[in-house]
Amino acid sequence: MRAEQRSGSLMAAPYAAFLLVFAAYPILFALVLVLLKWDLVTTPEFAGLGNVRLLANDGRFWRAVANTFVFLSIHLPLQIVTALTLALALNRPLVFRSFWRAAFFLPVVISGAVVAILWSNLYATDVGLINGLLVRMGLNPVPWLTDPSTAMPAIAAMVTWKNVGFYVIIYLAGLQYIPRSCKEAIEMEGATSWQRFRHLTLPLLLPQTILVVTLSTINGFQLFIEPYVMTGGGPLRRTYSIVLYLYTNAFAYQKMGYAATIGVALALIIGAVVFIQRRVIGKAEAL
Amino acid sequence: MKLLGRIALYAGLTLAALTFIYPFLWMASATFKPLTEVGTLALFPENPTLDNYRTMWARAPFGRALLNSMFVAGTITLSVLVFGSITAYAMARLRFRGSPILNAMTLGVLLVPGQLTLIPMYTLIVQLGLIDSYAALILPYLFNATAILMMRQFFLQIPQSLMDSARMDGMGELRILFTIFWPLSKPVLSIVTIFTFMGSWNEVLWPLLVVREQQLMTLPQLLTVFSLGGGAGSIGVSLASAMVLVVPVVIAYALLQRNFIESMASSGVKG
Numbered sequence: 001m002r003a004e005q006r007s008g009s010l011m012a013a014p015y016a017a018f019l020l021v022f023a024a025y026p027i028l029f030a031l032v033l034v035l036l037k038w039d040l041v042t043t044p045e046f047a048g049l050g051n052v053r054l055l056a057n058d059g060r061f062w063r064a065v066a067n068t069f070v071f072l073s074i075h076l077p078l079q080i081v082t083a084l085t086l087a088l089a090l091n092r093p094l095v096f097r098s099f100w101r102a103a104f105f106l107p108v109v110i111s112g113a114v115v116a117i118l119w120s121n122l123y124a125t126d127v128g129l130i131n132g133l134l135v136r137m138g139l140n141p142v143p144w145l146t147d148p149s150t151a152m153p154a155i156a157a158m159v160t161w162k163n164v165g166f167y168v169i170i171y172l173a174g175l176q177y178i179p180r181s182c183k184e185a186i187e188m189e190g191a192t193s194w195q196r197f198r199h200l201t202l203p204l205l206l207p208q209t210i211l212v213v214t215l216s217t218i219n220g221f222q223l224f225i226e227p228y229v230m231t232g233g234g235p236l237r238r239t240y241s242i243v244l245y246l247y248t249n250a251f252a253y254q255k256m257g258y259a260a261t262i263g264v265a266l267a268l269i270i271g272a273v274v275f276i277q278r279r280v281i282g283k284a285e286a287l
Numbered sequence: 288m289k290l291l292g293r294i295a296l297y298a299g300l301t302l303a304a305l306t307f308i309y310p311f312l313w314m315a316s317a318t319f320k321p322l323t324e325v326g327t328l329a330l331f332p333e334n335p336t337l338d339n340y341r342t343m344w345a346r347a348p349f350g351r352a353l354l355n356s357m358f359v360a361g362t363i364t365l366s367v368l369v370f371g372s373i374t375a376y377a378m379a380r381l382r383f384r385g386s387p388i389l390n391a392m393t394l395g396v397l398l399v400p401g402q403l404t405l406i407p408m409y410t411l412i413v414q415l416g417l418i419d420s421y422a423a424l425i426l427p428y429l430f431n432a433t434a435i436l437m438m439r440q441f442f443l444q445i446p447q448s449l450m451d452s453a454r455m456d457g458m459g460e461l462r463i464l465f466t467i468f469w470p471l472s473k474p475v476l477s478i479v480t481i482f483t484f485m486g487s488w489n490e491v492l493w494p495l496l497v498v499r500e501q502q503l504m505t506l507p508q509l510l511t512v513f514s515l516g517g518g519a520g521s522i523g524v525s526l527a528s529a530m531v532l533v534v535p536v537v538i539a540y541a542l543l544q545r546n547f548i549e550s551m552a553s554s555g556v557k558g
Binding site for chain 1 (some may be wrong): 296300303304306307308310311314317325326327328370371373374376377378383384385386389392393396399400401402403404405406407409410411413426427435459460461485488489491492495496506507508510514515522525526529532533536537540544545547548551552
């Protein structure tokens with residue numbers, strides 16, 4: 001017993017030390033930084049709630065928050081509909097099922113930086129692939145990333161394209177849990193396939209839908225490399241994301257206290273939004 | 288009617304698959320096109336050229352970045368597997384004081400978004416004098432809470448009798464872990480290997496903060512800096528540099544796609 005106690009502690013000690021240095025300390029120090037004005041060079045100054053007050057009145061920060069909601073309002077519905085459609089297709093008897101699945105999943109394994117660089121070229125106004133297709137179909141080219149009204153929707157569509165394969169797998173796992181007997185029973189009742197989808201499949205996939213909404217929301221609030229590479233936050237700051245603003249404050253302006261305050265606010269906003277979403281989806285289910 | 292439905296299904300699937308694959312094919316082909324041809328939709332260049340690759344290779348240290356990425360991701364993966372499994376073994380199979388706290392903290396860490404700790408971690412690295420070092424890229428990732436929880440879960444299911452008889456033979460805990468538990472845990476170890484390696488291979492925000500020296504940059508960072516800073520100068524060159532990052536991943540994915548999908552879906556890692 002003694003020996004077990006000793007080897008257990010010894011084996012867990014490095015991880016415990018790691019947690020103290022790289023988890024507990026940063027979390028606590030984030031809260032300290034909120035109260036400081038610090039450029040990493042001079043001695044930190046105590047600023048009280050100065051950072052919090054600044055944040056509350058910072059139009060640029062709230063612009064980034066609003067941008068994130070614009071992003072989510074396009075990204076979430078698009079993600080759910082696309083993932084569900086592809087998962088339903090994959091759930092049928094198919095030849096080459098693993099090929100189709102692998103094709104949908106391909107962008108998930110590719111670095112976000114690569115995807116951003118690739119899509120800034122696909123979206124390019126003059127030489128981009130997408131406008132090339134539009135022109136060939138007799139339509140006018142669209143300045144996707146340089147028009148303030150299309151830039152964020154374009155990024156939202158691209159992020160959906162990148163991640164949808166991941167959510168297809170989640171839905172597919174859920175679909176495979178729906179018992180055959182349920183499907184047969186509802187077919188015996190003479191339900192059309194739409195009715196079957198609406199009243200059987202969709203409600204039974206609710207846990208997966210909640211997961212998709214939660215993960216895409218968290219992911220959306222962490223948007224960074226896409227605007228950093230594709231638009232620099234423009235045009236007219238319409239694609240400026242919260243993490244890009246945090247990064248700029250830390251890296252370009254050397255405002256550590258303020259950047260940490262943005263980080264804390266971001267964590268709180270993510271927590272609140274996910275909490276509200278779960279309440280709303282839970283209520284919708286009860287109806 | 289039934290036949291029509293099946294045709295529509297396969298037509299839809301083909302269109303969807305093309306949507307996901309075609310951009311990468313276009314990208315690969317664009318890297319072999321001279322500047323005048325990049326704007327065309329054609330998949331096969333009329334005058335194929337290696338100029339884009341030559342320019343990319345000459346203007347920025349991509350070979351070095353490839354080695355950096357392999358070294359950083361490899362070290363992190365090895366550490367997460369070896370040290371992580373030692374921790375998971377202790378948490379799953381040994382009773383010791385502090386074990387419940389460790390478990391609770393591990394779960395807690397997963398709930399905290401990375402952006403909360405990003406700046407404090409950055410100031411910590413600055414104060415330790417580790418800016419522009421491999422240590423800055425590696426140290427914060429030596430352990431991974433998701434990996435530890437997964438391995439712990441798996442280790443819990445290995446029969447106690449195996450441990451008992453090994454102890455009878457006088458085996459120490461580490462030997463039990465590496466000679467008995469590891470061979471039985473291949474599924475979870477492969478899942479952890481893939482998502483840890485991929486997470487590190489694709490990470491770009493942290494390197495952007497802690498590394499400024501070009502010689503120390505990992506691939507995604509060098510690629511980002513190179514393309515944004517105008518070093519690339521043209522689409523072909525910037526896409527050619529992206530290929531250095533993509534090709535190894537696509538080869539590994541083609542060979543192990545089932546493991547990739549299982550691993551990345553179960554961990555929540557998305558490039």
